[in-house]
Amino acid sequence: MNKVTVLGAGSWGTSLAIVLAENGHDCLLWSHREDQANEINNQHTNAKYLPSVELSKVLKSTHVLADAVAHADVIVMAVPTKGIRETCQKMMETLDRKMLFVHVSKGIEPDSLLRISEIMREELDEAFIEDIVVLSGPSHAEEVVLQHPTTVAAACENLASAERVQDLFMNQYFRVYTNQDVIGVEMGGALKNVIALAAGVTDGLGFGDNAKAALITRGLAEMSRLGVKMGAQPLTFAGLTGMGDLIVTCTSVHSRNWRAGNMLGKGMTLQEVLDQMGMVVEGVRTTKAAHQLAEKYDVTMPIASALYEVLFDEQNASDGVGKLMQRMKKHEMAGLFE
Numbered sequence: 001m002n003k004v005t006v007l008g009a010g011s012w013g014t015s016l017a018i019v020l021a022e023n024g025h026d027c028l029l030w031s032h033r034e035d036q037a038n039e040i041n042n043q044h045t046n047a048k049y050l051p052s053v054e055l056s057k058v059l060k061s062t063h064v065l066a067d068a069v070a071h072a073d074v075i076v077m078a079v080p081t082k083g084i085r086e087t088c089q090k091m092m093e094t095l096d097r098k099m100l101f102v103h104v105s106k107g108i109e110p111d112s113l114l115r116i117s118e119i120m121r122e123e124l125d126e127a128f129i130e131d132i133v134v135l136s137g138p139s140h141a142e143e144v145v146l147q148h149p150t151t152v153a154a155a156c157e158n159l160a161s162a163e164r165v166q167d168l169f170m171n172q173y174f175r176v177y178t179n180q181d182v183i184g185v186e187m188g189g190a191l192k193n194v195i196a197l198a199a200g201v202t203d204g205l206g207f208g209d210n211a212k213a214a215l216i217t218r219g220l221a222e223m224s225r226l227g228v229k230m231g232a233q234p235l236t237f238a239g240l241t242g243m244g245d246l247i248v249t250c251t252s253v254h255s256r257n258w259r260a261g262n263m264l265g266k267g268m269t270l271q272e273v274l275d276q277m278g279m280v281v282e283g284v285r286t287t288k289a290a291h292q293l294a295e296k297y298d299v300t301m302p303i304a305s306a307l308y309e310v311l312f313d314e315q316n317a318s319d320g321v322g323k324l325m326q327r328m329k330k331h332e333m334a335g336l337f338e
């Protein structure tokens with residue numbers, strides 16, 4: 001039995017805390033909102049993030065970060081990318097020993113262009129980091145709480161740490177593979193949200209499955225192109241955290257990124273969409289980061305660029321698709337890894 005704290009009581013943090021608690025670990029879920037921690041402890045619900053789900057009664061929650069940190073040998077970071085830096089800074093006020101950190105967030109910080117593990121290493125004192133492991137893959141919270149079969153990868157350069165996380169989470173419905181390509185796993189998880197937003201847009205515009213298959217396939221090409229330039233292994237993008245997550249996020253009604261894109265395609269403004277969602281849509285900020293990364297690494301990312309213009313430059317979505325279709329002629333495999 002391990003003592004694990006999950007930071008972030010959104011849909012994913014809550015689902016993973018249940019997996020850990022039901023695996024027999026002493027698991028505590030931290031919410032930055034007292035009312036939410038009380039709801040989880042007393043009503044055994046988290047109605048805003050997992051509506052109609054009755055949470056396991058073994059799940060305990062606190063809103064006191066110092067208590068959450070003091071409880072743990074392992075800390076799972078499940079706050080949205082935007083909150084990672086701030087949460088690490090707050091944690092530094094109470095950390096007093098080495099911990100194994102796991103992060104499950106899927107984004108890239110605009111401007112700094114850092115991956116989540118890099119942000120964490122910037123904010124947390126090295127003396128307190130045993131290791132940082134990324135847990136990622138095709139895994140909608142809504143299905144994990146129903147114990148539907150789900151597969152993910154735990155990635156760390158140090159295989160022993162990845163295996164430790166594999167052992168923590170693995171059970172009969174949650175299968176965890178190990179991987180040592182941290183850059184590939186983090187980039188796949190972040191960039192698939194950009195492509196899923198675009199897939200939602202084409203669905204919202206009323207285009208069909210041909211368009212979606214094109215986005216998934218050509219999306220994977222540009223994700224891999226950037227990832228490899230940044231040091232990732234190309235084959236990682238063919239795995240669970242690349243193609244796997246791309247498929248689930250572009251095709252599932254559970255995906256907030258796909259749903260947000262769908263509303264944009266139907267004509268809503270970005271602000272209207274975000275107001276209506278009420279949950280994190282990571283692909284919006286990551287589109288900005290991808291746009292900046294494409295320039296920095298001199299990599300062609302047509303889908304990310306077209307989406308950037310729709311999100312931030314008032315480009316009409318339909319015209320954006322038209323521009324993508326009218327790009328100059330190409331060989332399919334040309335510049336796959338520039």
Ligand SMILES: NC(=O)C1=CN([C@@H]2O[C@H](COP(=O)(O)OP(=O)(O)OC[C@H]3O[C@@H](n4cnc5c(N)ncnc54)[C@H](O)[C@@H]3O)[C@@H](O)[C@H]2O)C=CC1
Nearest residue numbers: 009010011012013032078079080083105106140141279280
């Ligand atoms: N929901 C899912 O099925 C999956 C989500 N993820 C990733 O997990 C991360 C978290 O996503 P969700 O749980 O889905 O988000 P969510 O929108 O369901 O919940 C976010 C939670 O974080 C809290 N929060 C927001 N800002 C915060 C801050 N600055 N400090 C502390 N807490 C803060 C919110 O109050 C809320 O409890 C994202 O990066 C997402 O891409 C990964 C795999 C699956």
Ligand SMILES: O=C(CO)COP(=O)(O)O
Nearest residue numbers: 137138139140255256257
């Ligand atoms: O990452 C996810 C599934 O693997 C969740 O995707 P959304 O954030 O689009 O809901």
